[in-house]
Structures are given as structure tokens and as C-alpha cells.
Amino acid sequence: MANILIVEDEKTISNLLQAALKVSHYNAVSAKNVAEAETIICSHCPDVILLDLGLPDGDGLNLIRTVRKWSQVPIIVVSARMQQGDKVKALDMGADDYITKPFGIQELLARIRTAIRHLRNAGTQDEEILRDGLLRMGSLVIDYNLRRVYVEGKDVQLTQNEYKIVALLGKHAGKVLTYDFLRQNIWGPNTSGDNQILRVNMANIRRKIE
Numbered sequence: 294m295a296n297i298l299i300v301e302d303e304k305t306i307s308n309l310l311q312a313a314l315k316v317s318h319y320n321a322v323s324a325k326n327v328a329e330a331e332t333i334i335c336s337h338c339p340d341v342i343l344l345d346l347g348l349p350d351g352d353g354l355n356l357i358r359t360v361r362k363w364s365q366v367p368i369i370v371v372s373a374r375m376q377q378g379d380k381v382k383a384l385d386m387g388a389d390d391y392i393t394k395p396f397g398i399q400e401l402l403a404r405i406r407t408a409i410r411h412l413r414n415a416g417t418q419d420e421e422i423l424r425d426g427l428l429r430m431g432s433l434v435i436d437y438n439l440r441r442v443y444v445e446g447k448d449v450q451l452t453q454n455e456y457k458i459v460a461l462l463g464k465h466a467g468k469v470l471t472y473d474f475l476r477q478n479i480w481g482p483n484t485s486g487d488n489q490i491l492r493v494n495m496a497n498i499r500r501k502i503e
Contacts, residue, residue, distance in 0.1 A: 294318055294319055294320045294440070295319050295320070295340040295341065295405075295409050296319070296320045296322065296337060296338070296339045296340050296341075297314050297319045297320065297321050297322070297339060297340065297341050297342075297343060297405065298322055298323070298324065298330065298333055298334065298337065298339035298341070298342045298343065299311060299314075299321060299322070299323040299324070299343045300323075300324045300325075300327075300330040300342060300343065300344045300345055300348065300353065300356065301323065301324075301325070301343070301345045301371070302325045302326060302345065302347075302348055302349050303345070304325075306345075306394075307323045307325070309398075310323075310343060310371075310401075311323060313398045313401075313402070317402055319405075322337060322339070325348075325349070326348050326349050326350040326351075327348050327350050327351040327353070327355065327356050328350055330342075330344075330356055331356065331359065334360060334364070334366070334481065335480070335481030335482065336481070338366075338457065338478075338479065338481070339366060340366065340367070340409055340412065341366065341367045341368075341369065341405055341408050341409060341412075342360070342366060342367070342368045342369070343369050343371050343401075343405075344356065344357070344368055344369065344370050344371065344372075344388070345370075345371055345372055346370060346372040346374055346379070346383070347372070347373070347374070353370065353372070353383075354382060354383060354386055357370075357383065357386045357387050357388055358386055358387070360387070361386065361387035362482065363477045363478075363481070363482040364477070364478065364482075365412075366412070367389045367390075367408035367409070367411065367412050368387065368388045368389055368390075369388070369389060369390040369391070369392065369401075369404055369405065369408060370383045370388045370390070370391045370392070371392055371394065371396065371401070372391070372392075372393060372394065373393065373394045374393070375393050389408055389411070390404050390407075390408060392404060426438035426439075428463045428464075428466075430463070430466065432444055432445045433502060435459060435460055435463045437460060440456055440460075441456070442456060442459050442502065444501075444502050449501045449502050450501070451498065451501065452494075452497075454479060454494055455494055455497055455498050455501075457478075457479050458475065458479060458491075458494055458495065458498060459498060459502075461475065461478055461479065472488045472491060475491055476488070476491060479491075
């Protein structure tokens with residue numbers, strides 16, 4: 294189940310979105326301001342962010358700017374601002390999509406599915422090997438829909454962080470990734486420079502899949 298972060302200060306809209314997402318089999322978590330959203334993004338590593346621009350403690354555009362310094366998580370702006378200039382600014386700053394209020398739930402869900410599909414296809418050395426959310430490399434299969442990793446058909450029972458590491462490596466198959474890149478994409482921009490926790494997780498992953 295993909296994790297969706299709703300950044301919305303209007304409780305009625307936030308509750309509506311959470312209910313619609315849960316019915317559609319997504320995990321939904323909400324934040325009512327920029328500061329709360331930044332904390333949740335670092336701790337939960339959402340798969341998609343639904344972002345209102347008019348927030349109590351600042352403009353949602355500032356959150357886009359901050360997140361894009363370290364993450365490519367899809368951001369869908371859900372805003373009452375209809376001016377073309379606002380849309381252009383949000384997209385230029387790194388938003389992936391923009392939908393104006395009022396909106397249809399089915400249209401929003403379709404945009405979320407598209408964002409997740411693009412995210413899971415991004416970075417793979419050969420996009421043809423990623424179909425229906427499955428990345429196959431020999432006897433190793435990463436199921437991005439179920440968030441599971443299989444070796445020779447058996448679930449290797451990775452922890453949440455171990456899965457995130459393998460999923461990230463799978464998306465960038467064949468590329469060299471730095472410690473900093475891995476740490477920031479798994480634990481967020483405020484993680485310490487200590488690589489020990491990453492080494493421990495990698496040792497556990499190797500033991501389970503090799």
C-alpha cells in the first residue's frame with residue numbers, strides 16, 4: 294500500500310481525502326501546516342504528497358522548494374488558486390501535477406496512480422523490466438505494489454527500512470549511489486553523517502537475499 298501525505302489545514306477536506314484514499318487501499322497520513330509536513334516527510338518517506346498552498350505557517354511553495362533539495366517524491370498540488378501564474382510557479386519549483394479545488398475524487402485518484410507509476414519507473418536502467426510494479430533481476434523480485442522482496446519465490450521478510458533500501462537500489466539499478474544519497478532518501482535530509490546504521494541494514498539485507 295502506497296503512503297500518501299495530505300498537507301491540508303482545512304479539516305473537512307483533509308478528512309474527505311483520508312477517507313477516499315483508505316477506501317482505495319492507500320495509507321493516508323495528514324499534516325495541517327508546513328512544519329508538521331516536513332517532520333512527517335522525513336519520518337514516513339511518503340510515496341506521494343498532496344499539497345495545499347495556503348497553509349497557516351507559510352506558503353506551500355516553500356515546502357516544494359525545501360523537499361526538492363533532497364527528494365524527488367511526487368508532489369501533487371491541490372489548491373484553490375486558479376491563476377495560471379500560481380500553477381506555473383508551482384510546477385517550475387518542482388511540483389509534478391496541479392489540480393484546482395473543487396475537484397473530483399476519481400480524477401485525483403487517477404493523478405495519484407500516474408504519479409506512483411512514474412515514480413516506480415523512474416531511474417531503472419531498463420524500464421521494460423518494470424511491469425505491473427514488479428522489478429525482476431534473476432531470482433530476485435521487488436514488488437513495489439506490495440512492498441515486498443522475493444528470492445526464488447519466497448518472501449525474504451525485510452524490515453521497512455531494509456525494503457526502502459532495496460527498492461531504492463532497484464530503481465537505480467546499475468548506478469553507483471553515494472552514502473549521502475541513500476541516507477537522505479531513506480531517513481530524510483536531517484539524518485546524521487554516521488553511516489553505521491546504513492552498513493548494518495546492508496549487512497542484514499545481504500544475509501537475507503544472498
